[in-house]
Each structure stands twice: as structure tokens, then as C-alpha cells.
Amino acid sequence: MSEINYRLIFNGTVSDAKIKKLLVFFQKDLGLSNDKIQKLMLGSSRVIQNFSTIQSAELTQAELSKLGGETVIEPVCIYSSIPFCISQKQEKLIRKELSKILRCRSSLLMLYLQIDTSNPQSRIPSVMGNFGEEIGDYFRESDTIIPIDDTRILILAFATDRVGIVPLQNKFERALKKQSSEAYIMNSGYALFPDETQTLEKLLQLAANPREESIRDKVHDHPEDTQQKPSIEPAPAAETADHTDTTPFTICFREARGRIFKRLLNMDPQTLWVGLSAVPQADQNEFMFRLPFDAPTTTILQDLINFQPKRESDKFIENHFKAVIIQMEMEKESRERREMLEAVNYKLHRSDDLPTLPSIATDIFRIASNPSTSGNELTHIIMRDPALTSKLLKTVNSAFFGNPQKISSIDQAIILLGLDDIVDIAFGLAAAKIFDVKPLKGFVDPNHLWHHAICTALIAQNLCRDVPEYADLAFTAGLLHDVGKIFLIEKFADMYLKAFSNNANYNLPLFELEEDIFGTNHAIIGKELSSRWNLPDPLVNAITYHHQPFSAPSHTDLAAIIGLADYLYYKALEPKSPPAEDGGLTHWLTAGHWVFLNRLFKDMNQDRLNEMIQTADNIIEKNQDNIMLPQ
Numbered sequence: 001m002s003e004i005n006y007r008l009i010f011n012g013t014v015s016d017a018k019i020k021k022l023l024v025f026f027q028k029d030l031g032l033s034n035d036k037i038q039k040l041m042l043g044s045s046r047v048i049q050n051f052s053t054i055q056s057a058e059l060t061q062a063e064l065s066k067l068g069g070e071t072v073i074e075p076v077c078i079y080s081s082i083p084f085c086i087s088q089k090q091e092k093l094i095r096k097e098l099s100k101i102l103r104c105r106s107s108l109l110m111l112y113l114q115i116d117t118s119n120p121q122s123r124i125p126s127v128m129g130n131f132g133e134e135i136g137d138y139f140r141e142s143d144t145i146i147p148i149d150d151t152r153i154l155i156l157a158f159a160t161d162r163v164g165i166v167p168l169q170n171k172f173e174r175a176l177k178k179q180s181s182e183a184y185i186m187n188s189g190y191a192l193f194p195d196e197t198q199t200l201e202k203l204l205q206l207a208a209n210p211r212e213e214s215i216r217d218k219v220h221d222h223p224e225d226t227q228q229k230p231s232i233e234p235a236p237a238a239e240t241a242d243h244t245d246t247t248p249f250t251i252c253f254r255e256a257r258g259r260i261f262k263r264l265l266n267m268d269p270q271t272l273w274v275g276l277s278a279v280p281q282a283d284q285n286e287f288m289f290r291l292p293f294d295a296p297t298t299t300i301l302q303d304l305i306n307f308q309p310k311r312e313s314d315k316f317i318e319n320h321f322k323a324v325i326i327q328m329e330m331e332k333e334s335r336e337r338r339e340m341l342e343a344v345n346y347k348l349h350r351s352d353d354l355p356t357l358p359s360i361a362t363d364i365f366r367i368a369s370n371p372s373t374s375g376n377e378l379t380h381i382i383m384r385d386p387a388l389t390s391k392l393l394k395t396v397n398s399a400f401f402g403n404p405q406k407i408s409s410i411d412q413a414i415i416l417l418g419l420d421d422i423v424d425i426a427f428g429l430a431a432a433k434i435f436d437v438k439p440l441k442g443f444v445d446p447n448h449l450w451h452h453a454i455c456t457a458l459i460a461q462n463l464c465r466d467v468p469e470y471a472d473l474a475f476t477a478g479l480l481h482d483v484g485k486i487f488l489i490e491k492f493a494d495m496y497l498k499a500f501s502n503n504a505n506y507n508l509p510l511f512e513l514e515e516d517i518f519g520t521n522h523a524i525i526g527k528e529l530s531s532r533w534n535l536p537d538p539l540v541n542a543i544t545y546h547h548q549p550f551s552a553p554s555h556t557d558l559a560a561i562i563g564l565a566d567y568l569y570y571k572a573l574e575p576k577s578p579p580a581e582d583g584g585l586t587h588w589l590t591a592g593h594w595v596f597l598n599r600l601f602k603d604m605n606q607d608r609l610n611e612m613i614q615t616a617d618n619i620i621e622k623n624q625d626n627i628m629l630p631q
Contacts, residue, residue, distance in 0.1 A: 008047070008057050044131065108156055111190050138171040140283075252264075265291070274314060294606070337516070389410060456478040466600070499518075
């Protein structure tokens with residue numbers, strides 16, 4: 001068990017601070033050493049002192065404020081077995097990451113790093129200041145960086161053993177070198193969760209007590225770096241000294257898109273393993289999570305990643321990967337793709353002519369987001385728009401809702417169907433204007449875009465009966481999940497058709513084909529649009545990551561649900577004539593989706609998935625009255 005204390009963090013001084021009196025207060029009233037005071041005055045955030053009560057911390061804070069010192073009080077957790085304290089916010093973050101690991105049935109490496117100096121005059125930066133924020137640039141998005149105090153930091157990373165320790169240490173050292181030319185000492189320790197211990201306190205205790213085989217208690221004098229071109233020849237993972245972000249194999253598996261991604265998929269699992277074994281296990285998993293969940297290759301790769309067998313050297317295969325990496329570098333430098341990405345970004349960030357949510361839809365969403373919303377408020381907003389009122393009454397009287405009596409007013413609709421359903425219907429009808437784009441003959445029909453959006457929304461809404469946490473957001477997320485397509489159709493129609501036509505050659509999902517043409521995809525564009533509309537983070541992440549929920553920084557469950565709803569829509573229509581909007585494209589449910597769905601839905605297997613497809617088919621069939629865009 002931990003106890004709660006309160007630490008006071010010094011963030012600098014105001015312009016008219018009484019510096020001399022402040023220094024005297026630090027020395028005489030708080031008993032700080034000259035070295036401590038000098039470091040506090042460097043300007044970066046540093047811990048002043050811990051206090052056992054909030055009252056003591058507040059009194060000191062008030063005195064410092066009078067002298068021009070800017071401070072923050074932070075509740076911290078103190079464990080008797082651990083030589084440092086962590087803030088309540090940090091503890092919550094660590095527990096959240098541990099929970100993710102258990103849900104994904106993976107392992108986590110907690111690396112503990114402490115920097116110190118033998119020279120009292122050294123000015124090693126505090127990891128709590130800007131330096132702590134900049135450290136993240138040196139690590140993967142999947143790594144979690146947690147500054148503990150001035151000299152200690154925790155790094156949480158996907159791993160199955162201690163092979164990943166040295167690369168993480170190296171990255172931290174490079175970050176430190178950028179901030180200071182001082183000599184320093186770095187001590188480290190680690191712990192593996194859940195393999196070595198299952199509780200947070202024991203995990204921290206184990207990490208904070210360095211073991212002989214992992215500690216690196218050496219003095220670094222910051223010699224000039226000798227820049228070497230990274231070798232393209234793979235090495236066994238256990239012998240690789242540094243899996244940096246510039247390692248060719250890491251870049252290959254992390255960033256391969258479109259044709260390059262397809263080239264990797266065409267390899268057999270054992271060949272793939274020759275390349276994958278040369279990258280960190282987190283990158284192995286991320287690549288595997290992008291594959292179809294039911295592909296034989298996925299199952300075999302999962303076993304290889306779990307057991308990490310030593311690969312045999314094979315020059316022919318290694319040269320094959322070398323060719324892939326060279327091709328990838330050439331693709332990245334493609335002038336056509338670079339120019340297309342620049343054009344997309346220009347129109348996305350500088351054009352006023354972008355898809356926008358109609359004001360009535362924005363008003364409905366705002367009202368719906370208020371937990372105290374009443375039916376009268378919603379009725380008043382809808383009734384302001386006679387056309388919307390007419391469309392809504394027509395919709396609720398359709399066969400999809402199956403009401404035995406005719407609904408003649410918005411109030412009556414709310415009573416019979418419930419406020420939440422009417423909010424969803426009204427928002428969908430109000431937002432339908434977004435989908436009224438110019439048709440692209442043979443590929444894009446606005447009515448089919450709308451039908452896919454509204455049916456995906458209804459399917460997602462139905463799925464959330466089992467996941468009530470996102471029930472109030474699922475419909476909106478499903479409706480808007482492909483809004484990035486609207487932008488590409490309106491602004492780059494000819495090139496968008498090219499992405500469709502490439503499917504015949506590559507048999508990949510549309511977002512992968514878009515990467516080949518535009519250097520980005522409709523989901524990433526959807527992030528820009530939904531952020532511009534000031535939608536909440538869960539919706540933005542669901543729109544952005546519905547094809548790759550394992551990459552989402554948060555709200556991964558909702559992203560996985562929307563990805564599933566999107567997949568179910570197309571699988572339900574597969575035995576029938578595919579819609580023109582589909583154009584015979586490939587649709588995947590990835591291994592990454594499957595990880596989250598196994599946790600969200602009881603007994604998730606192929607039979608359960610088939611039941612979901614049948615339910616989706618029923619929803620689509622009942623929604624035929626709404627196939628046409630509301631006029």
C-alpha cells in the first residue's frame with residue numbers, strides 16, 4: 001500500500017520576482033543546499049520538497065508566490081519499498097499501460113533510468129522539464145515515457161525479455177547528449193510484466209534495484225559521435241546492439257505501405273521471419289497486427305513472434321530484403337507521390353472549401369453531448385428546420401423501425417423511440433449533406449457512400465449493446481468514419497480513381513492503395529477534418545484508426561468497433577452485388593482488430609463473427625428505405 005504526500009514543483013520566477021529574498025527563503029526557511037538552489041534557478045521544472053500534508057505545501061507555495069516563485073503542488077504516492085515517489089497521475093498512467101498489456105496478452109518491459117553526476121557544478125537538465133517532453137521524440141509511439149522526478153525516468157515498452165534494454169538506454173543517452181555536454185553517470189534497472197511480477201509496487205521495486213546483468217554504471221564523457229551508415233545486413237535480434245528508428249529493417253516493417261506492403265505479404269512466413277527477427281518485438285507485433293486476422297501467415301507469424309526462434313543466415317533472402325528496402329527508399333523519394341502529399345496538405349490546411357458539418361448537425365451534437373438535455377430542447381432544434389423535420393418523420397415511419405402506428409410529431413417520436421435514437425437519426429440526416437458529392441462513374445455514387453455510412457453507423461450502434469461504454473458515440477463515429485474519402489473525391493477525383501483501379505493488381509484495402517498515390521489515406525485526412533470540427537477525442541480517434549486500432553493513442557475499443565462495423569457491412573453484401581462505391585475492393589479485419597474484439601465480445605470466434613455478419617445483413621435489409629440520400 002502507498003501513502004499520499006504532496007510535492008512542490010518549482011517552475012521558475014515571474015519577471016518582477018524578488019530574487020535575493022527568494023534565495024534566502026530557499027536556504028534558511030527550506031534548508032536547501034546551494035547546489036539545489038542553483039539547479040532550481042536554471043529555469044526548468046524541478047522538485048523543491050515533499051510535504052506530508054497539503055496544508056504545509058500550500059503555506060510554502062503562498063510564501064514563494066509572494067516572492068515571485070511559480071510553483072505547482074502535486075499529490076504523490078510513496079511506497080516504503082521504493083526509493084522514490086511517483087505522482088498519482090503517473091501511477092494511474094502506469095496501471096493503465098499494465099492493463100493494456102494484460103488485455104493484449106503481451107509483455108511489458110519497465111526500464112528504470114537514473115542520471116547523476118560526480119561534479120556538483122554540473123548542469124544536467126531535469127527530466128521533469130522540457131527535456132522530459134522532448135525525450136518522446138526519440139522513441140516509438142508505442143513506448144510510454146514517464147519522468148518521475150529530476151533525475152529518474154521510467155520507460156514502458158512492449159517486450160518479452162531484456163533484449164530491448166540496450167536500445168532503449170541508447171536512445172535515452174542520445175536525448176541526454178542533445179541537452180547537455182556534461183559528463184554524467186547513468187544507472188539502470190528493469191522489470192518484466194507480468195512474467196516476473198504482477199503488482200505495481202513489486203514491479204517498481206524490482207526495476208529500481210539494478211541487477212548485475214542489466215546495469216550500466218559507466219561514466220559517459222560525451223565523445224564526438226562517429227556517424228556510420230547503418231548496415232542493411234540483418235543481425236539476429238539478440239545480437240543487435242541498437243534498434244534505432246533509422247534501422248532499415250525497422251523502417252521497412254513499420255512504414256511499408258501499398259505495393260511495398262504487398263511485396264512483404266507475398267513472402268512466406270519463414271522468409272518474413274528472416275527480416276522480422278532483426279527488429280524489436282514491438283515492431284514485429286505491429287506489423288503482424290496489420291495482417292488479416294484469419295490469414296495462415298498471421299497465425300504462423302504469431303507463433304514465431306511468441307517463441308522468437310533463432311533464424312538461420314540466408315544470403316539470398318537477406319538480399320531479397322535489401323532489394324525491398326531499396327525499392328521502399330525509391331518510393332519514398334517518388335516525386336509524384338511527394339507532390340501529391342504536398343497538394344493534399346495544402347488543400348487540407350489552407351482551403352476554406354472543405355467538407356463541413358452543417359450548423360444544424362453541430363447544434364444537435366452539442367445538445368446531445370449535454371447529459372441534462374431534454375426532449376423539448378431537441379424538438380426545438382429540429383423544428384427550426386422544416387426540411388429536417390419532414391425527413392426525420394419519414395425515416396421513423398419507415399419499415400426499419402417497424403412502428404405499428406404512424407408517428408406524426410417529433411415529440412411523439414422521442415416518446416416511442418427514445419431520446420438517444422432520435423438524436424442519432426436527426427444528426428445523421430442533418431449531416432447527410434456531406435455525402436452529396438459529384439459521382440465518379442463506375443466507382444463512386446453519393447447514394448452508396450451515404451448508404452455505407454448510415455448502415456455502418458447502425459451496425460456500430462447495435463454492436464455497442466455489448467459495449468455500453470461507447471453507446472452514445474458509436475452511431476456518430478460510424479456515420480463519419482469515411483469522411484476523408486469525401487475530401488479526396490471532391491479535390492482529387494482522377495487520382496482517387498487510380499487508387500481504385502490499382503486494386504486489381506494488388507488486392508489490398510483502399511487505405512493502403514491510397515498511401516501509394518497520395519502518401520496518406522482517408523483515415524488520416526478524416527483526423528484533420530474531425531479535429532477541425534472540434535469533435536471529442538474518442539470520435540477523432542475512431543475515425544483516424546478504424547483500420548488500425550492498435551495504433552490509436554487512446555479509445556482503441558471504439559476504433560476497433562467502428563473497424564468491425566465497416567468490415568461487417570461489406571461482408572454482409574459480399575454474397576450479393578457489391579455496391580458501386582465498393583468497386584470490388586478488398587476488406588480486412590486485421591489481427592490488431594481481433595485482439596481488441598476478443599476482449600470486448602464474449603466467445604469471439606468465427607462462428608460469432610458469422611452471427612454478426614448475419615445481424616449486419618438484417619440491419620442493411622431493414623434500412624433499404626434509407627438507401628437514397630435524403631433530399
